[in-house]
Amino acid sequence: MLNVATIKKTSHQKIINVAVAVIHYQAQYLLGFRDATQHQGNRYEFIGGKIDADETAKQALIREVAEETGIDIHDNTIVKLGRLHHDYGDKQVSLQVYNIELTAPQYEQHRYLSHGLEGQALAWVNKSELLAGKYHLPDANKTILEWLHLPAQIAISYPLTHFSDQPNPVAEWLTYHMEKVASHAWLYIRVKDSDLDNSVKQLMSLRPDIQVILPFDTHAHTHAQSLRDGYQIVAHQLTHTALMEWFDNRQDGFVGKQTLSTDRPLIVSCHDAASIYAANELARTRLQQQLPPIIGIFLSPVLVTQTHPDTVPLGWKSWSALAQLADMPVIGLGGLSPAMSEQAYQYGGISVAGIRQFI
Structure with missing residues (x-):
């Protein structure tokens, strides 16, 4: 799970490049929950993490999702939703956001996930409740929710x-x-x-x-x-x-x-x-x-x-x-x-x- 709090702050506030996976099956969306000790803690978030210097955003996405949830999205269609830059004051992040719809077998295999492989809490939530603001997300994620209003x-x-x-x-x-x-x-x-x-x-x-x-x-x-x-x-x-x-x-x-x-x-x-x-x-x-x-x-x-x-x-x-x-x-x-x-x-x-x- 993205943990920008562990990244040392530099005097010039290095921008942290992050890959974000909006994972869903039909109207069910997968969220993680940030521990209170983390930056932007006690909030839900989409699955994701830092993009390493030697990998593309999609490679980071596939790696992070596998490491955090055990879900293999290598063969799924990965579609870019957009890119966002957000300044938290103490940290700056650049988010590359992708939409991933799971197959029915993938969802059946992982629909009962309650915790990720790193011990973090996970939850499948209904899209209507997500867009209605029932789940408190970091400020950088708010625009993603606006994007998700778009119909097919x-x-x-x-x-x-x-x-x-x-x-x-x-x-x-x-x-x-x-x-x-x-x-x-x-x-x-x-x-x-x-x-x-x-x-x-x-x-x-x-x-x-x-x-x-x-x-x-x-x-x-x-x-x-x-x-x-x-x-x-x-x-x-x-x-x-x-x-x-x-x-x-x-x-x-x-x-x-x-x-x-x-x-x-x-x-x-x-x-x-x-x-x-x-x-x-x-x-x-x-x-x-x-x-x-x-x-x-x-x-x-x-x-x-x-x-x-x-x-x-x-x-x-x-x-x-x-x-x-x-x-x-x-x-x-x-x-x-x-x-x-x-x-x-x-x-x-x-x-x-x-x-x-x-x-």
């Missing part, structure tokens, strides 16, 4: 133009999404027409089960009252253009306050290495300012889309290479279907999103 699939609303042949397109837009969006789905509502403002509010009122993502640039403040009214706005989406404007301007001392001050997590749109680098910078800035984190990036287009058939897609191989650069979970977008969730996971993604086939 995110639906995107149809544009108003999709209903342009109807007598009342706005009413048809509302009726369609009210009836067709799955129960408790995450829905990114791409609103580009002011006529839809009231319909968006109506949709959230009529379907309070929907977990809504709204564009930050136009609706983060328009719907402030909706936030107070308790609608399930789980994140704001920042466009690629807005992201790059923030990144380009930050060197000149201008930081878009709206971009950084939203009281909800962000999901950022990226298309290339430059925008992913900008998203990483924004993520670090938000954590430094103790603002809600970036919980994911829409990385697109993976495949050819009907709406932009002339845009050259990344393809799975290039998409996967770009996903490795991100310091937060990656969501596949562009020409995908819900059935491709597992394929995206194999290529390093946590989720897939789209319009057609998702609603």
